[in-house]
Amino acid sequence: MSSKNHEHGAVGHIVPIKMLVGTCLALLVLTAVTVWVAKLDFVELRMHEMNILVAMGVAVIKCTIVGMIFMHLRWDRSFIGFVFVGSILFVAVFIGFALLDTSEYQPSIIPGDTPTIQQKLDALDTSMAAGAVSGDHGDAAH
Amino acid sequence: MTTINTQPLDRPAIEGDNYLTHSRGFLSWILTLDHKRIGVMYLVSVLACFLLGGLFALAVRTQLLVPDGLIMDQDQYNQAFTLHGGIMVFLVIIPGIPAALGNFVLPIMLGAKDVAFPRLNLFSYWLWIVGAIFLVVSIFAGLDTGWTFYTPYSIDQNSAMGGVIPAVTGAFLLGFASIFTGMNFIVTIHRLRPDGMTWFRMPLFLWSLYATAVIQVLATPVLGITLALLAVERAFGIGIFNPALGGDPVLFQHFFWFYSHPAVYIMILPAMGVVSELIAVHSHRHIFGYHFIAWSSIAIAIFSFLVWGHHMFTSGQSPLMNVIFSFITFSVAIPSAVKVFNWLATMYKGSISWNTAMLYGMGFIFLFLIGGLTGLYLGTLATDVYLHDTYFVVAHFHYTMMGSALIGFIGGLHHWWPKITGKMFNENAGRIAFFLFLIGYNMTFFTQFMLGSHGMPRRYATYPADAGFQNYNIISTIGSYLMAISFFMMAGYFIASIFGGKRAAANPWGGRSLEWQCSSPPPHDNFSEQPAVGDCYDFSVLRWDEATQGYVWREDVEHPGHHTEEAAHA
Ligand code: HEM
Numbered sequence: 173m174s175s176k177n178h179e180h181g182a183v184g185h186i187v188p189i190k191m192l193v194g195t196c197l198a199l200l201v202l203t204a205v206t207v208w209v210a211k212l213d214f215v216e217l218r219m220h221e222m223n224i225l226v227a228m229g230v231a232v233i234k235c236t237i238v239g240m241i242f243m244h245l246r247w248d249r250s251f252i253g254f255v256f257v258g259s260i261l262f263v264a265v266f267i268g269f270a271l272l273d274t275s276e277y278q279p280s281i282i283p284g285d286t287p288t289i290q291q292k293l294d295a296l297d298t299s300m301a302a303g304a305v306s307g308d309h310g311d312a313a314h
Numbered sequence: 315m316t317t318i319n320t321q322p323l324d325r326p327a328i329e330g331d332n333y334l335t336h337s338r339g340f341l342s343w344i345l346t347l348d349h350k351r352i353g354v355m356y357l358v359s360v361l362a363c364f365l366l367g368g369l370f371a372l373a374v375r376t377q378l379l380v381p382d383g384l385i386m387d388q389d390q391y392n393q394a395f396t397l398h399g400g401i402m403v404f405l406v407i408i409p410g411i412p413a414a415l416g417n418f419v420l421p422i423m424l425g426a427k428d429v430a431f432p433r434l435n436l437f438s439y440w441l442w443i444v445g446a447i448f449l450v451v452s453i454f455a456g457l458d459t460g461w462t463f464y465t466p467y468s469i470d471q472n473s474a475m476g477g478v479i480p481a482v483t484g485a486f487l488l489g490f491a492s493i494f495t496g497m498n499f500i501v502t503i504h505r506l507r508p509d510g511m512t513w514f515r516m517p518l519f520l521w522s523l524y525a526t527a528v529i530q531v532l533a534t535p536v537l538g539i540t541l542a543l544l545a546v547e548r549a550f551g552i553g554i555f556n557p558a559l560g561g562d563p564v565l566f567q568h569f570f571w572f573y574s575h576p577a578v579y580i581m582i583l584p585a586m587g588v589v590s591e592l593i594a595v596h597s598h599r600h601i602f603g604y605h606f607i608a609w610s611s612i613a614i615a616i617f618s619f620l621v622w623g624h625h626m627f628t629s630g631q632s633p634l635m636n637v638i639f640s641f642i643t644f645s646v647a648i649p650s651a652v653k654v655f656n657w658l659a660t661m662y663k664g665s666i667s668w669n670t671a672m673l674y675g676m677g678f679i680f681l682f683l684i685g686g687l688t689g690l691y692l693g694t695l696a697t698d699v700y701l702h703d704t705y706f707v708v709a710h711f712h713y714t715m716m717g718s719a720l721i722g723f724i725g726g727l728h729h730w731w732p733k734i735t736g737k738m739f740n741e742n743a744g745r746i747a748f749f750l751f752l753i754g755y756n757m758t759f760f761t762q763f764m765l766g767s768h769g770m771p772r773r774y775a776t777y778p779a780d781a782g783f784q785n786y787n788i789i790s791t792i793g794s795y796l797m798a799i800s801f802f803m804m805a806g807y808f809i810a811s812i813f814g815g816k817r818a819a820a821n822p823w824g825g826r827s828l829e830w831q832c833s834s835p836p837p838h839d840n841f842s843e844q845p846a847v848g849d850c851y852d853f854s855v856l857r858w859d860e861a862t863q864g865y866v867w868r869e870d871v872e873h874p875g876h877h878t879e880e881a882a883h884a
C-alpha cells in the first residue's frame with residue numbers, strides 16, 4: 173500500500189468537506205424517514221410487515237453510506253467494500269426475517285406464561301364438555 | 315506478510331528432511347507454527363473425539379434393541395444422545411475437513427510455505443482443545459438438552475440437568491477456533507496464491523474451503539451471541555428466550571438455525587471439495603464443468619443463509635415465513651445437483667482406479683443423493699409437519715452428515731494419508747472396510763427412514779412394543795455394529811501402515827495439484843523453490859512409473875518449468 177508517503181501516509185485519502193456534509197445530511201434525512209415510518213400504521217394498511225422491511229432497508233443504506241464514505245471504503249480495494257456491504261446485508265436478512273416472523277405470529281400467541289396456558293386449556297376442556305365450543309377449538313384441547 | 319519472508323524460498327531441501335523429522339521433542343509439536351503439524355494435531359484430536367462420539371452412538375443403538383430399552387434409564391439416554399450429537403457436530407464434522415485436512419493441504423496446494431497467520435492457526439488449535447474440554451466435561455454435569463440447546467428447556471433450572479453453561483462455553487470457544495481457521499484460509503487464498511494460479515486455476519478443494527471459510531466467518535459469530543445470551547439467561551434469569559420471563563423461545567430457534575443451517579454447509583462443502591479431487595484424480599480425467607463446480611460452492615454458501623427457517627416449520631413460526639423458507643429451501647438443491655452431475659460426467663469415460671479413496675468418493679455421491687433428496691421431503695411443508703422430529707429426520711441428516719460429510723473426510727484421509735505420513739496403507743484392507751462400512755451404514759440408517767415414516771419419534775429412550783418398530787431397530791443396531799467393526803479395521807490398517815507400510819512416492823495416485831509435486835511427507839518448507847503452476851486437472855502429462863511406484867512427468871511433454879523469482883507474496 174501507500175506507505176511511502178511521509179508522516180500522514182496512512183491517511184491516504186481526504187474526503188472533501190462538501191461530500192462529508194452531504195453524507196451527513198443524507199443520514200439525517202434517512203433518520204427522519206425511519207421515524208416517520210415508525211409512526212405510520214401499516215396494520216391499518218394491511219401491510220404490517222412493512223415497518224420492519226423499511227426500517228431494515230434504511231439501516232442498510234445508512235450503514236453502507238457510513239462505511240463507504242466516512243470510513244473511506246469507497247477509495248480502498250473494492251473487494252473490502254463488497255465484504256463490508258455483504259456482511260451488513262446478511263445482518264439485515266437475519267434480523268429482518270426474525271422480526272418479521274415475530275410480528276407475524278404475535279396475534280396467535282396465548283398471553284401469559286405456562287401455567288396460564290394450562291388453565292386456558294382446562295377452561296377450554298370444560299367449556300367443550302359443556303358443548304359450547306365446536307370445530308377447530310375442540311381439537312386443540314387434546 | 316512478513317512471516318512468510320523469514321526464509322528464502324529457494325533454500326534447497328535437505329535430503330531426507332521432512333516436517334516430521336525436522337525438529338524433535340514434545341514442545342516442537344505443541345508449540346509448532348507449521349501448518350502441517352497443526353493439521354496433524356487437529357487430525358489426531360478429531361479422531362479421538364470421533365471414537366468418543368462413536369461409543370455414545372453405540373450406546374444409543376444398543377438401548378433401542380428392545381422396546382423398553384436395554385441399558386439406560388430415560389435420563390441417561392438423553393445424556394447419551396446429547397453427547398453423541400454434540401461431539402460429532404462440534405468436535406468431529408465441523409473441524410474434520412477444514413481444520414485437519416485443510417490445514418495440512420491448503421498451503422501446499424498453493425505452493426506456499428504456510429498459512430497467512432501461522433500463530434493464529436496455533437491459537438485456533440489450542441482454543442479448540444479448551445473448548446473441547448469444556449464440552450466433554452459437561453458430560454459429568456449431565457448435559458441432556460440435545461445438541462440444539464432448545465429453550466425453554468435449556469434455561470429452565472428445574473427440568474434441564476446441569477452442564478448447559480460449560481457446554482455452551484465450550485461451543486463458544488470452538489466457534490472462535492472455527493472463525494480463526496476460516497479467516498486464515500480466506501487471507502491465505504487471497505494473498506498467497508503463486509504466480510500463474512488465478513482463481514479459476516485453483517484446485518476445487520480450495521474453492522470449497524474458501525466458500526466454507528466465508529460461512530464460518532459470517533455465521534459463527536451468531537452462534538456465539540446466541541449461546542452467550544443463553545448462558546446469561548440461565549445464570550441471571552434475564553428474559554430473552556424464556557416466555558416465563560417475557561422472552562420468546564421461537565426467537566432462540568431463529569438465532570440457533572441462522573448459524574446451524576449454514577453450519578451444515580460448513581460440514582458438507584469441504585467434503586464436496588474433497589470429492590471433486592477424489593473423482594478427478596482417481597478417474598484420471600479432467601474435471602468436468604470446473605466453473606460450475608466452483609461457482610456452485612459459492613452459490614451454496616450464499617443460499618445457505620436464507621433457508622434456516624425450514625427447521626422451524628412446526629415451531630409456531632408464522633405461515634408467511636414457512637412459505638418463504640420452504641420455497642428458498644428448494645433452491646439449495648440446484649447447486650448441489652449441479653455438482654453431482656458434474657462428478658458423474660467426470661467419471662464418464664474416465665479410466666477409474668478402484669482405490670479406496672475413489673470408493674469413498676463414489677460412496678459419497680450415492681449417499682449424498684439419498685440425503686439430499688430426502689431433504690426435499692422435509693423442505694415441503696405438508697410432508698414435514700408429519701415427518702418433523704421423527705426418525706426420518708434422523709436418517710436424513712445422517713445421510714448428509716455421516717454418509718456425506720464424514721465420508722468425504724474419510725475419503726480425503728485415505729487420499730492424503732500417503733502425503734501426511736509418507737506411508738502406503740493396505741489397499742485391500744481399505745476396500746474391505748469400505749464395503750463393510752457401506753453395508754452397515756445403509757442397514758443402520760435406511761431403516762430409520764422407514765421408522766420415521768411409520769411414526770417413530772426421535773429422542774425417546776423406549777418405544778411401544780406393538781407398533782412394529784422393533785425389527786427395524788434391530789437391523790439398525792446390527793448395522794451400527796458392522797460400521798464400528800469397519801472403523802476399527804480402518805484404525806488397524808492406518809496404524810499398521812505407519813510402522814510397516816511401504817514408502818509412499820511423491821505422487822502415488824496421479825494427482826496434479828501442487829501437493830503431489832513435493833515429497834511424501836513434505837519437507838518443512840514444503841517446496842525448495844516455487845513450483846510451476848499448470849492446469850491442475852490435466853492428467854495427460856503424467857505416466858505411471860513402476861520403479862518409484864508413483865506417477866511422474868511424461869518425458870515427451872514439456873514441463874512448465876520453474877521460476878524462483880517474483881514469489882507469490884510479492
Ligand atoms: C440438499 C438439500 C437439503 C435439504 C433440502 C435439507 C432440508 C432439511 C430440512 C427441511 C430439515 C428439517 C426437518 C425437520 O426438522 O423437520 C433438515 C434437517 C436437517 N438437515 Fe438437512 N437438508 C439438506 C441437506 C443437508 C445437509 C447437506 C446436511 C449436513 C451436512 C443437513 C443436515 C441436517 C440436519 C443436521 C438436520 C436436523 C437437525 C436437527 O433437528 O437436529 N441437511 N434438512
Ligand SMILES: [Cu+2]
Nearest residue numbers: 575578624625
Ligand atoms: Cu437446514
